[in-house]
Amino acid sequence: MVTDSPTLSPAADPTRVDVSAPGRHPDRSVRQTSLRRQKRVGNALMLAFLVIAALIMATPFLWMALSAMRDPSEMAKVPMPLIPQDWRLENFAETLERAPFGIYARNSFILASAAAILNVVFASACGYSLAKLRFAASKFVFAWTVACIMIPFYATVIPVFLMVRHMPLFGGNSILGQGGIGWIDSWWALIVPGAVSPFMVFLFRQFYVGTPTELIEAARLDGVSEFGIYSRIITPLIKPGLLTVALLSFEAGWNNFLWPLLVTTSENLRVIQVGIASFRQEATTDWHLLMAGTTMAAVPMIVLFLVFQRYFVQGFAASGIK
Amino acid sequence: MTASTTSPSAPVAAPTAPHRRRSGPRAAEARWGLILAAPAALHTLIWIGIPIVVAFLLSLTAYDVVTRPEFNGGANYVRIFQDSIFWKAVLNNVIIAGVGIPISMFLALVFAVILNRALPGRGVFRVMVFLPHITATVAVAMIWLWIYSPSSSGLMNTVLGVIGIGPLPFLTSPTLALPAVILVTIWQGIGLKMLIYLAALQGVNEELYEASDIDGANFVQKFFHITVPMLRPATFFILVTALIANFQTFDLIYILTEGGPANATNVVTYRIYQTAFQEFRFGLASAQSIILLLMLIVLTFFSRRIVGGTDGD
Numbered sequence: 229m230v231t232d233s234p235t236l237s238p239a240a241d242p243t244r245v246d247v248s249a250p251g252r253h254p255d256r257s258v259r260q261t262s263l264r265r266q267k268r269v270g271n272a273l274m275l276a277f278l279v280i281a282a283l284i285m286a287t288p289f290l291w292m293a294l295s296a297m298r299d300p301s302e303m304a305k306v307p308m309p310l311i312p313q314d315w316r317l318e319n320f321a322e323t324l325e326r327a328p329f330g331i332y333a334r335n336s337f338i339l340a341s342a343a344a345i346l347n348v349v350f351a352s353a354c355g356y357s358l359a360k361l362r363f364a365a366s367k368f369v370f371a372w373t374v375a376c377i378m379i380p381f382y383a384t385v386i387p388v389f390l391m392v393r394h395m396p397l398f399g400g401n402s403i404l405g406q407g408g409i410g411w412i413d414s415w416w417a418l419i420v421p422g423a424v425s426p427f428m429v430f431l432f433r434q435f436y437v438g439t440p441t442e443l444i445e446a447a448r449l450d451g452v453s454e455f456g457i458y459s460r461i462i463t464p465l466i467k468p469g470l471l472t473v474a475l476l477s478f479e480a481g482w483n484n485f486l487w488p489l490l491v492t493t494s495e496n497l498r499v500i501q502v503g504i505a506s507f508r509q510e511a512t513t514d515w516h517l518l519m520a521g522t523t524m525a526a527v528p529m530i531v532l533f534l535v536f537q538r539y540f541v542q543g544f545a546a547s548g549i550k
Numbered sequence: 551m552t553a554s555t556t557s558p559s560a561p562v563a564a565p566t567a568p569h570r571r572r573s574g575p576r577a578a579e580a581r582w583g584l585i586l587a588a589p590a591a592l593h594t595l596i597w598i599g600i601p602i603v604v605a606f607l608l609s610l611t612a613y614d615v616v617t618r619p620e621f622n623g624g625a626n627y628v629r630i631f632q633d634s635i636f637w638k639a640v641l642n643n644v645i646i647a648g649v650g651i652p653i654s655m656f657l658a659l660v661f662a663v664i665l666n667r668a669l670p671g672r673g674v675f676r677v678m679v680f681l682p683h684i685t686a687t688v689a690v691a692m693i694w695l696w697i698y699s700p701s702s703s704g705l706m707n708t709v710l711g712v713i714g715i716g717p718l719p720f721l722t723s724p725t726l727a728l729p730a731v732i733l734v735t736i737w738q739g740i741g742l743k744m745l746i747y748l749a750a751l752q753g754v755n756e757e758l759y760e761a762s763d764i765d766g767a768n769f770v771q772k773f774f775h776i777t778v779p780m781l782r783p784a785t786f787f788i789l790v791t792a793l794i795a796n797f798q799t800f801d802l803i804y805i806l807t808e809g810g811p812a813n814a815t816n817v818v819t820y821r822i823y824q825t826a827f828q829e830f831r832f833g834l835a836s837a838q839s840i841i842l843l844l845m846l847i848v849l850t851f852f853s854r855r856i857v858g859g860t861d862g863d
């Protein structure tokens with residue numbers, strides 16, 4: 229499930245099936261031509277169904293994009309024209325003036341990149357160790373990791389919040405963690421608690437299990453250090469795995485909402501999802517601006533997904549495992 | 551454990567140089583195993599292990615952030631059982647799951663079966679169906695907030711206006727709000743389910759279809775007699791993971807309705823958020839999150855049994 233991606237596998241092309249057919253029973257060829265005609269009609273029907281269904285699925289996004297470029301006076305018209313009469317790209321500029329979406333996007337980018345980098349570094353080390361190295365606590369660490377995957381963030385959010393708030397010697401706190409705000413409203417709070425995801429450790433382990441152990445043994449005989457084997461020999465073999473984890477972590481960071489909402493208060497640290505949520509309260513009637521802001525929060529992930537589709541799909545198919 | 555069986559002399563003496571050389575490769579492997587695993591293991595111990603213990607301890611206290619936590623036995627749990635809003639939230643989760651999951655699973659299966667065929671442009675269709683899953687739920691909720699807008703220019707009301715139904719207050723009506731939320735969960739949930747179905751379809755033996763072609767089976771017969779039975783493990787699997795995800799719905803409710811009107815759309819996670827971060831009753835909220843955890847453990851237990859049962863192939 230991890231290694232083969234459903235969208236990637238080449239299409240089961242009917243013409244290719246025919247090419248390989250000659251070796252089969254000759255009587256089938258007549259039957260196959262009528263079957264093929266039937267199939268063509270069926271395909272046309274399905275294609276029609278698909279076009280309609282996919283349009284319905286895409287409508288909310290189209291509506292967002294169209295509304296982001298409407299003139300406010302047009303929004304009040306009854307009935308509102310489906311296609312904007314004049315395309316107002318100024319809406320984006322105006323949204324940026326009303327709320328600092330540039331700063332929000334920068335913060336989200338930093339948060340998401342940190343999540344991607346830290347997960348790739350620490351989760352890969354742990355995943356490799358669990359997949360390939362024998363040590364006394366190995367079984368225990370693996371069982372613990374799997375157990376952690378099953379614990380929902382909502383079950384631990386209150387203690388994690390309290391730990392962050394009472395972090396000793398930060399934000400005016402005493403050594404006992406009293407008196408100040410600790411890590412609240414700091415990059416520490418945004419990045420550290422989510423720096424390593426147990427699921428990413430598990431995913432890395434699955435990627436490393438598929439690498440050849442003989443290579444590790446050969447490298448040992450050649451006198452390569454254990455760390456060298458991990459960093460220079462085996463990890464380069466799972467580059468698609470690295471990219472998958474990096475993208476999934478980035479996506480989770482960019483789309484995260486509850487945690488940044490709880491631990492940030494200043495505009496300078498606000499991430500883009502929290503940004504549009506609070507912009508909503510200020511500009512409830514300015515739907516064209518709200519949709520411009522929403523577009524800015526949604527489009528970067530959509531573009532990233534379109535570019536790296538196969539890795540996302542692999543990762544999501546695998547994440548079904550949890 | 552393997553290290554101790556292969557080097558029985560290990561605990562005998564302090565590690566002298568020759569001794570270390572003898573048990574060298576194995577010891578190095580064990581040492582690096584620990585070093586590489588430690589950062590991630592310690593991180594989860596600190597940020598998941600300790601919090602889960604603290605959550606349980608806090609659930610046995612009265613704690614309002616200002617004063618120190620005070621042990622109050624199981625009073626919070628007793629209180630939860632009398633808290634009608636919490637059970638309303640649980641019920642809403644059950645309704646959202648009970649209505650939304652079967653519908654989105656059925657649509658996901660239909661999409662997967664069709665998109666598994668060699669149709670032109672199927673890659674584009676797959677992307678279109680999957681995009682709602684990749685997009686932040688906050689952004690998704692903002693879009694639907696606008697679609698459901700009570701002003702006659704909201705898309706839903708524009709469409710209804712065309713067929714002569716006057717603007718409906720989707721998100722502020724106690725009867726319409728929950729169905730409106732369910733519709734969004736269906737729309738957003740089809741993509742991932744379709745993806746898992748597509749992956750499972752790759753494993754269905756093509757020869758079964760070829761054989762049924764020769765027997766003259768039509769598309770519907772093949773769907774119900776081959777596809778559906780062959781996908782049964784995937785179906786169970788999607789069902790359980792969707793149930794678990796459903797109990798973690800938060801962002802959508804936060805943006806769309808804030809649990810309203812009159813708790814008509816409140817869900818468990820949003821109730822925990824309200825209790826902890828709006829009412830500052832951290833002890834009670836901890837007890838609520840322990841209940842949530844227990845509900846999810848039960849679901850996970852089923853999912854593990856199901857996944858364990860399908861691991862064989």
